[in-house]
Amino acid sequence: MTKTAVDSWNNCMNIPLEQEDPEIYDLIQKEKWRQFSCLELIASENFTSQAVMEANGSALTNKYSEGLPGARFYGGNEHIDVIENLCRTRAIKAFNLKSEEWGVNVQPYSGTTANFSALTALLSPHDRIMGLELASGGHLTHGHQTAKKKISSSAIYFESFPYQVNPETGLVDYEKLAQNADAYRPKLIICGASAYPRDWDYVKLRAIADKHGAYLMADIAHISGLVAAGEQSSPFELCDVVTTTTHKTLRGPRAGLLFFHKGEKGTLRGDLEERCNFAVFPSNQGGPHNNTIAAVAVALKQVATPAFKEYAQQVRKNAKAVAETLVKHGYKLASGGTENHLVLWDLRPINLNGNKMEKICDALNITLNKNSIAGDTSAFVPGGVRIGAPALTSRSFKEADFVQVAEFLHEAAQLAIKIQTKSGKLIKDFVVAMEKDPEVEALRKRVQNFAVQFPMPGFDPASIPASARH
DSSP, X not given: OOOSOOOGGGGGGGSOHHHHOHHHHHHHHHHHHHHHHSEEOOTTOOOOOHHHHHHHTSGGGGOOOOEXXXXXXXXXXXXHHHHHHHXXXXXXXXXXXXXXXXXXXXXXXXXXXXXXXXXXXXXOTTOEEEOBOGGGTOOGGGTOBOSSOBOSHHHHSSEEOOBOBOTTTOSBOHHHHHHHHHHHOOSEEEEOOSSOOSOOOHHHHHHHHHHTXXXXXEEOTTTHHHHHTTSSOOSTTTOSEEEEESSXXXXXXXXXXXXXXXXXXXXXXXXXXXXXXXXXXXXXXXXXXXXXXXXXXXHHHHHTSHHHHHHHHHHHHHHHHHHHHHHHTTXXXXXXXXXXXXXXXXXXXXXXXXXXXXXHHHHTTEEOEEEOOTTOSOTTSOSEEEEEOHHHHXXXXXXXXHHHHHHHHHHHHHHHHHHHHHHOSOHHHHHHHHHHOHHHXXXXXXXXXXXXXXXXXXXXXXXXXXXXXX
C-alpha cells in the first residue's frame, strides 16, 4: 500500500519484540511460565482473556484524547469516543444499573486514582473521613496513617479516623463505628476492603452516614465481579459513589472505574457527575489510556454473560473449600471463614508470621501475600497471609482442586515451622535454611506437576520456549 521507503531511524518500528529486544522477550516468556507452573493465590490478581490482552496491546495506545467523548482537547477521536462510550454503557449494564440514576467515568488508571478522584470530588482539604483501618483489612487509600506518619495521600490531604473489626469476631464493628462517628462527625465514610472475608451491611453504613449528612463511598475493588454476578450485596442502592479496579474479580486489564449517583440539583448528590468527571480530568490525570479502556470494555462484555455468573459462583465455592480444609487442620482464620473470594489466615497461633509463609510459598511455586491481621502492631511483620480464589478459578480449578491447594498450604506451614525451629527467628536465617532444605524442593516439584495440569487463559503454554521453563 505504501510507496515511500522506511528511513533508517524508523527501522526498529516494525520488528517483532523477540528480535528487537530479546532480553525483554525472554523475561516475558519466563513470566508466562511462572504464571502457568505456579499456584496463583494472590487475592488481588487474576488471569485475563486473550481478547482483553489483544485490545490492551492494540494501536489504541497511540492516541491522545484528553477530555470526555464529544468534548476532547485533541482531534481525531471519532473512534475513541465510540469505544469510551461503549465502555461506559457496558459498565452500567454489567452492574445492572439504570443510566438515568448512575453514571461512570472509565478513565482512571487504577483503583488508587479512582479513589483519590472520588475524594477530590466529594471533599475539601482537611475534611474528615472514616475508612477501615489497614490492620483490619482496609486499603491504604482509605486514609491509612501510623502514629508517626501519614502514609496515604488520603491521610495527608484529609483528616482520617479509621474504624476496625471486632478483634474477637473479625467482623466490622458497626456499633463502635457509629459511636465514633457521633464524636468525629465525618464528611465521608468509606466502606470496602483489601483483606476482609465477609460481606458488607450497607443499610447500617447508610444510616450512620445520613445521621451526619456524610457521603457514603464503597470501594468494591476486590468484590466487584461478585457484586456484578449477584454473589455479594450491591452497594449501588445505598452509596453515593462506588469505585473499583477492573483486574481482580472482573478479570479485566489493570485500571479503575468511578461510578457516581445522579441526584437532583440542590441535593447531596446533585452535582456528583460534574464533580467526579472533573476530578479525574483535569484534576488528577492527563489523557486516558485508550487501549486499556477498550480492554475494560471487552472484559465488561464478558462480565454480563451467564458464564461469568457461573465463574463468580465457583470463586466463592473454591474459597470456602480452602477455608474449610484449613480449619479442619486446626488453623485459625480471620472471622472464622469466608463469604467472598478470599481467606485471611492467622498464623500467629502456630508461631509463624506472614513474611516467612510468603517466602516458603514462593520457593514452592505458590504465590500469596503476607497480610496484617487485626491486632498486629507492625505492617512489616504481619501475622498472616491472604489467600484468593479468583485466579485459579480462571484456570478451571474446582472445589476438590482447592482442597488439594489447601493441603499444599498445610504442608508448607508445617515445613516452615520445622525450618524455623532450626534457623531461629530471623528471616534471613530462615531463608538460608529453607534454600538448603531438600523437602522444599521435593514439595515444589509436586506443586508444579499439579499446577501444569490445568488450562491457562490468555496464552498457550506450549508456545513458551524450553529455555524459559524454569
